[in-house]
Amino acid sequence: MSRNKISTTVYITQEQSESLRLLHERTKVPVAVYIREGIDLVLKRYEHALPGQMSLTDTPPKAAKK
Helix, strand or coil, X not given: XXXXXXXXXXXXXXXXXXXXXXXXXXXXXXXXXXXXXXHHHHHHHXXXXXXXXXXXXXXXXXXCCC
């Protein structure tokens, strides 16, 4: 991944930190890579809630029920 990255602070639980550290030790993949992959998964899961350009054939999203 050669794109420019920005630095940010993320707070995770002790258990998450330990699991990520163990995963890193076993795979040699940096923890930051796993965190970025997790963010990508969340963004993909909720992409319907993100603003974007609609094509002329797209149907408008349904309004959320209250």
